[in-house]
Amino acid sequence: MQTADISRRYLDFFAARDHTVVPSASLVSDDPTLLFTVAGMVPFVPYLTGVVPAPYPRAVDVQKCIRTNDIEEVGKTPRHGTFFQMLGNWSFGDYFKEGAIEYAWEFLTKPEAEGGLGFAERDLWVTVYETDDEAAGLWKKIAGLPDERIQRMGKEDNYWSTGHPGPAGPCSEIYVDRGAQYGPDGGPIVDDTRYTEIWNLVFMQDLITNVTGKTQFDIVGELPQKNIDTGMGLERVAFLKQGLENMYETDQVRPVLDVASALSGRRYGADHDDDVRMRIIADHVRSSLMLMSDGVRPSNEGRGYILRRLMRRSIRSMRLLGFEGPSFAELFAASRDAMKAGYPEVETDFSRLSQIALAEEETFLNTLSAGTSILDLAVSKTKAAGTPQLAGDTAFLLHDTYGFPIDLTLEMAEEAGLEVDRPAFDALMADQRARAKADAKSKKQTLADVTAYSPFRSLGETVFTGYTDLATDSTVLGILVDGHPVTAAVAGQTAEVILAATSLYAESGGQMPDKGRIVGDGYVLDVLDVQKPVPGLISHTVQVASGEVGVGVAARSEVDAAYRRGATQAHSGTHLVHAALRQVLGPDAHQAGSLNRAGYLRLDFGWNKALSTETKTEIEEIANTAIRDNLEVVTREMPLDEAKALGAMALFGEKYGDVVRVVDIGGPWSRELCAGTHVATSAEVGMINLIGESSVGATSRRVESLVGMEAFRQFAAERALVNELTANLKTRPEQLVDRVGELVTSLKAAEKKIQAFEQKALAERVPTLADRAGRIGSNLLVAEHVGALASADELRTLANQVRTRLGDVASVVALTADVGGRPVAIVATSPAAREAGANAGALAKRMAQVLGGGGGGKPDLAQGGGSDLGAIPTALDAVRAELGA
Known part of the structure; x- marks a missing residue:
């Protein structure tokens, strides 16, 4: 059963049961606290929490998701993937536990020929929350499951919440027994590899508070509206239904794995380590393609950082397979072909996506070359010091600042007879994962690629003196122009300048960068931006106001004190x-x-x-x-x-x-x-x-x-405004609101009277205009300029009234007016005139052409306009010429 077929069956099943089919939301989450849509429930949070009323009582969807918190497990287990699809059915105050369990059991066990998934009932196990007797009873009643196949678990496994005070509730998970060859007997509570979880039914019924952790909270009552939130992993169901060992071998993922195998010459299934690498490539390439299709581009922060990491892990895995050349052209094309049936955008936009992928690959291959040189230097210093271990912070610096993968560092250090302080590195990586979740701030200036900063960062961190000093004497360590190192920059150029020490604050923590300048012997630099392109390094984007600045010269950073x-x-x-x-x-x-x-x-x-x-x-x-x-x-x-x-x-x-x-x-x-x-x-x-x-x-x-x-x-400005108003209105400040209210009421009454007078004045002009009608061909024609009017609506009303005044005869009314300093034309025709061939739309268009604009409309009433008031007589003559032809 193909992956797309499983999705179709799921949507069809619930659509037939009155669920609204909801399309997948973007991988880029609307929630400002999330980088990505990390779970199927994310787009529905406003409805589940009651912040926004649900537009439907029940829904079904297939939601694409990205989750990288278990990235190190990708390729090693049967079910961990960074990109995955969640099948979900949702009830917002409609059905609850009994309905959710009935639907799940029916869909899973219904024969394939009848639109279900056809799982054998004997292979299905469930877990429920330890105190949820109701759910356990329903599984017995609806599915006929014996007690031993209904296992109870605690909050860690079978209780759901957002991690914040608000809605929460117990859940029930459904597992498939893959057989004795995959692990010991005893159900999911004993082994969750043999018993693979495929579906989680969340019964959102509780209100919680005092949340201090995943299992630390207080249940303070029941929700007034109980909801159902379910999620079934499409990839997990796919590999089970396709009789495969893991998700990487399914029809949407395996084609990429096969290309990696063909390019490297390594046979899948022959070596465990190689198999893991091929699975990583297959997973990460698909995830990268899907992220890029939703607008994410590789960068050094936020979402772009996650994408870059996925792509670079793929490149590194290809190198570990023995393939060191470019591979993305073939890998991404294979993923496109595997995914386009479910997501046509990956094919229609593939040219752009491919360009991004190939550029990133080229950049990283260059980074690997540069990183090798930096690592060689670090290894030499470590050996010279007689230390058997390469420091963890050195390995992390290579990874985080230069994009150099840890497994490559481990491999090269081992070749040099050294170990790496892996615990220290792992601790730094844990901090980095937390940082990677933070939304990135857009930079006002374009900084060079990260590899360009490696020579400067290797000299040490930039010393920031700005907490105590507004001016600091230092030295120019480097200059970049258009991302490339240069020896000097001259007047008029924009460049990045790296100093050994600076008093200028670099944008971070929400604080915008300082304004100021950098000065030295014979040059002045106006500071446009200050950023930290890599950790520990401060870069100043400057405009060379005068003179020439070179590498190695003395420099004084000066902060704009007022700013x-x-x-x-x-x-x-x-x-x-x-x-x-x-x-x-x-x-x-x-x-x-x-x-x-x-x-x-x-x-x-x-x-x-x-x-x-x-x-x-x-x-x-x-x-x-x-x-x-x-x-x-x-x-x-x-x-x-x-x-x-x-x-x-x-x-x-x-x-x-x-x-x-x-x-x-x-x-x-x-x-x-x-x-x-x-x-x-x-x-x-x-x-x-x-x-x-x-x-x-x-x-x-x-x-x-x-x-x-x-x-x-x-x-002060508001005070001045109040003073001016009180003076003009001759009232006291505390009476100003009432006085303005009185004026608004009076103004509205006056506007109504003026409108009545204007309508009366317009009506009084109708007889005079009608009396000016002259015959041209088979029509009576009124072609007049009526002067200045407040709006085109007034002119339209006047034209309609004149046409009515002329009666049933064949008549054409063409009027122009000055509306706000621009010419407007209205043409109205009677039924008899239209039968004789007169068309208001064509006549209005012709007038508009003369007036220097555009127009048109229906045969009975049309409007045009332009910009040339002086052309109004010519426009009216054009109507006469059209009707007299």
Whole structure:
């Protein structure tokens, strides 16, 4: 049974049972807290949580997903894949446990000839939550399962939640027994390789709170609306129904594996390690193709980083198979052909996708060459020091900064007689995985490819002095122009400049980069951007204002003091607003992103509804009270574990090392991990003025605020406006709202009267215009310019009334007017005129051509216009000529 056939059967089965078929959402999740759609339920979260009313009572879908948290298991187990498809059926307050179990059992056991999957009932086992007697009873009642094939498990396995306070509930998982040759007897509680899970039925019935972990929460009641959320792994079902050993051999994946085998000359099934490598290639190439088809491009952060990692793991696996040349042209074409039946976009857009893949492959093959040189140097230094182990941070630097795979580092170190401190590397990798989930900030300037920075980064980290100094003397380590190293840059050029030390802050943690300049003997550089293209390295994008700057010369970085002051006010202001939010809304209002620049801050936080005016005022008042109280701002560096023990909050998008910087405002009142620049006391923030609050997703909100002098200027501008209004309206400030309301009411009444007068005036013009009708050919024609009118609607009304006035005779009314300084033409024809061949649409189009514009419409009524008021007489003559011809 082909994979596409399983999908079709599933959708057809539930569609026949009144489920709305919902197309797959993009792999790029709308949820700002997620990089990808990591599970089939992600697109339905707003409905499941009740944030958004469900548009249908029940639904069915096949959702494409990406999940890389188990990437190291890919190829090693039968069922781990980074790209997978989830079959799901959903009930939003409609059917519940009994319906979900009935549908699942029927679809799984229904004969293939009747549209089901035809699994043998004797091979199916289920698990239920340890206290869910209802579900266990339903499995007995509906499926007739004996007690030994209904196994109970705890929260870790059989209870679902989002990880946050809100909806949750027990689940029931369905397993297929693959046979004694795959493991011991005893059901899934004994062995989950022999007993392969294929379907999870979540019974969303509980409300939970005090969530501190996957199994740590309190159930505080039942949900008013109970939902069903199910997910069945399509790839798992496919390899079982196709009689295969694993998902990598199914019809949508195996073709890529076969191409990898053919290119490398290694036979699949002959060697375990080679088999794992071929499976990795098959999985990762498919995942990469699907990600690119949803708009993701390889990069060094966020979604692009995940894609790049998948592609580079594929290239590395081909090298381990003994194939060192380009392979993506063949591999991606094979994946396209395997996937196009289910996802036609991979074929229609393949030319673009292929270009991206081939460019990434070429870049990484070059990176491998450069990384080999760097590793050789590290090996030499390690051996010279008499150390038997290559340091874990060296291996990680090669991996994270230069894209050099760890398995290649291990292999080459072993050849040199060295080991690698793998535990230290693995610890750094764990931190990197967490960082990779953070949404990437778009960079204002295009930075060079990561490999271009390796010579500079190998010299050590850039020293940042900007916490204490606004100017720093240093040396130019390197210059890049268009991504390539050069020895000098001259006036007028844009370049990247790498310094040994800098006082200029690089964009990070939501804080925008400093403004300033770099100066030296005979040159001035205006700083356009400051970024960290690789960890530990700061790059300045500059415009050479004058002179010539060269590698090795002295350089002085100078921060724009006024801009830095505003930026520090904004960043400290963000901490104040965050603390105020949590004080008012509670701990669920956790920061999920920010942006700080001089005079302005923006903060995203987890919340699912708009803030009331009263709530915003309260948040603003708490933040400004903290400013008034002149709280001390203290920054400290300490081990990460110690900082967390103190209650310091780790924020979305930040990257943390073993030693972190903790920023306290008023002691524990606000305590966060933060590498940004800050004021010395809260009073220096000056003022917080919330100017906006909006939605950035189903469960996220955004507040915006002006800070410091910008906040004051906004208040001053509003005060000036109030003063002007009170003076003009001759009223007091506290009476202004009522006075404006009175004026609005009076204005609306006046507008109605004016409209009535205008309609009366138009009607009075109808007889005069009708009396001017003259015969041309078989028609009476009124061709007149009526002067200035407020709108085209008025002209249309006038033309219709004149046509009615002329009665049943064959008549054509062609009127023009000046509407807002532009000519407008309306043509109306009577039935008799149309029978005689007059067409309003054609006549209006002809007039519009003369007026320098366009037009047209129906045969009875049409409109045109243009830009040349002086051409109106000629346009009216054109109508006369058309009718007289």
